[in-house]
Structures are given as C-alpha cells and as structure tokens.
Amino acid sequence: MEDSPTVIADAMSAYAELHLGDERQAAAAPGKDARYVSSDDGAGSSERATHYWAYWHNKVARSEAATLYASADLRSGAMQSGTQLPHATELLYSLGFFLFVAWEFLAVLQPVAVDLYHDAAWSRARFDPVQQLNSVHWIWSGLALLWNQTVDAHRDGQDAKFGWLAETVAGRFSGGEMFLPQLGIVIPLQPGDLLLIRSALLEHCVLPFEGERYAVVAFRHQSTLLCKRLKVEELLDARVQSRVDSEAWISQRERVAQAERSSGRDEGM
Numbered sequence: 001m002e003d004s005p006t007v008i009a010d011a012m013s014a015y016a017e018l019h020l021g022d023e024r025q026a027a028a029a030p031g032k033d034a035r036y037v038s039s040d041d042g043a044g045s046s047e048r049a050t051h052y053w054a055y056w057h058n059k060v061a062r063s064e065a066a067t068l069y070a071s072a073d074l075r076s077g078a079m080q081s082g083t084q085l086p087h088a089t090e091l092l093y094s095l096g097f098f099l100f101v102a103w104e105f106l107a108v109l110q111p112v113a114v115d116l117y118h119d120a121a122w123s124r125a126r127f128d129p130v131q132q133l134n135s136v137h138w139i140w141s142g143l144a145l146l147w148n149q150t151v152d153a154h155r156d157g158q159d160a161k162f163g164w165l166a167e168t169v170a171g172r173f174s175g176g177e178m179f180l181p182q183l184g185i186v187i188p189l190q191p192g193d194l195l196l197i198r199s200a201l202l203e204h205c206v207l208p209f210e211g212e213r214y215a216v217v218a219f220r221h222q223s224t225l226l227c228k229r230l231k232v233e234e235l236l237d238a239r240v241q242s243r244v245d246s247e248a249w250i251s252q253r254e255r256v257a258q259a260e261r262s263s264g265r266d267e268g269m
C-alpha cells in the first residue's frame with residue numbers, strides 16, 4: 001500500500017475541508033458514544049471528527065429502507081440521514097486500494113469470513129449506496145472515518161461477534177499506536193499498514209498522539225449477517241480455514257437459510 005498513505009490522507013483532508021467544516025465546529029454536546037470520549041477535550045477539539053457511512057437496517061420499522069447514515073461528530077449525539085454520497089465519491093475511490101487489500105488479506109486469512117460478509121453485502125446491494133460505488137470489494141456494512149480522534153478502550157459490540165474489522169491510518173503523527181489491553185500488545189499502526197482485528201472480542205484503544213492522525217475503519221455489524229441463527233462462532237473461529245472448511249460451511253449455511261425461510265421465523269435483519 002505504498003502510495004496509499006498520501007492518497008488517503010489527502011482525500012480525507014479534502015473531504016473534511018469541503019464537507020465537514022461547519023458540522024465539525026458544531027460539535028459541543030457531550031458524546032453518547034463511549035469509544036470517542038476524549039480524555040483531553042481541550043485544545044484542538046474542533047479538529048476532531050468521527051464520520052460514519054453505513055448501511056443501517058431500520059429495525060423499528062422492520063424495513064429495508066437502508067440509507068447512508070452519517071454523523072459528523074458523535075459528540076453532537078445526532079445520527080443524521082446522510083445525503084453526502086455525491087461528496088463522498090472521491091473519498092471512496094481513494095479508499096479503493098485499502099478496500100481491495102483488506103478483501104484480499106481476509107480472503108487468505110479466513111475465506112469463510114469473506115463469504116459470509118460478501119453474502120450479506122450482496123443481499124442488500126440495492127439498498128446500499130456504498131456497495132453500488134465499490135462493487136465487489138465492498139463486503140462491509142459501514143465505514144468509520146476518524147480525524148484526530150482519541151479512542152478509549154472498547155469492543156465494538158455491534159460488529160459481527162467473531163468477525164473482523166479492517167483499518168488503515170493516514171496522516172503525519174507520532175504515537176497513536178493501537179493497544180490491545182487483553183493481550184498487552186501495542187501495534188504501531190502506521191500509514192500504509194492494514195490491520196485486521198476481531199473488533200467485537202478484542203478490546204482496543206488508540207494511545208495518545210501528536211500531529212494529524214486519520215483512521216479508516218471498515219466494519220460489518222452482526223445484525224446485517226444473513227443467517228443469524230448460524231453458530232458463527234464455530235465457523236469464524238481462530239483457525240485459518242481452508243477452502244474445504246469453506247465448502248462445508250456453505251452447505252450448512254444453505255440448510256440454515258432454508259430452514260429459516262420455511263419456518264417463517266426470520267423477521268428480517
């Protein structure tokens with residue numbers, strides 16, 4: 001990912017400059033999302049932002065009216081229905097290489113996970129504007145974009161339980177390593193690196209940093225997986241699985257999907 005650091009950093013800077021300016025400044029209310037509660041909410045806080053692009057299922061209405069939801073800064077507490085897609089196109093194309101490499105690595109590491117994510121993505125492709133732009137390498141249900149955000153220790157409880165998050169960072173900064181408290185491991189994540197972690201299981205946080213640190217996080221929520229009654233934990237376990245495992249899993253998945261359809265118990269996502 002040699003050229004990606006500047007490509008991504010430039011695209012994120014441009015995007016922030018053009019489209020986040022006012023919303024960024026407006027973020028004054030205390031955050032509702034514990035992940036982004038900053039320990040140093042003083043100087044420079046107006047430069048921090050978290051922005052989501054995600055396929056979001058409307059559980060209350062039980063509809064598939066998924067849309068692009070975005071929050072310029074979760075500290076404002078507002079999740080807004082996004083209309084920013086036209087503005088987002090340039091940034092999404094700049095992230096293409098990251099999405100491609102994440103897909104490739106995950107396909108080698110655990111093909112079953114790619115199958116599972118891919119199925120979920122394609123079943124909802126017509127509702128998912130990001131999918132429509134990114135085509136085959138978009139296997140995620142959402143992206144979190146972070147500008148200079150400190151991130152306290154957390155697990156991403158909505159992510160697929162035994163699934164994966166893909167992340168890369170950009171900008172010029174020192175510090176800002178990813179720390180995994182349960183394992184006592186510090187990952188010196190640098191621009192150009194790709195990180196895949198089990199975000200729902202492993203606590204992670206970002207250590208203090210100086211400079212400009214941008215993060216791009218691709219995730220898939222558990223609620224968007226197709227076969228929710230599958231014992232995903234047995235499938236996405238810690239082993240690196242072979243294609244043979246994958247084929248066995250596909251037939252299991254089909255059986256479960258069929259059982260769900262015929263019992264009529266599947267209430268959507």
Ligand SMILES: O=C(O)CCC(=O)C(=O)O
Nearest residue numbers: 144146151156206215217
């Ligand atoms: O900024 C990072 O490096 C991590 C972000 C993260 O963990 C999250 O958004 O859930």
Ligand SMILES: [Fe+2]
Nearest residue numbers: 155156199204
């Ligand atoms: Fe996280």
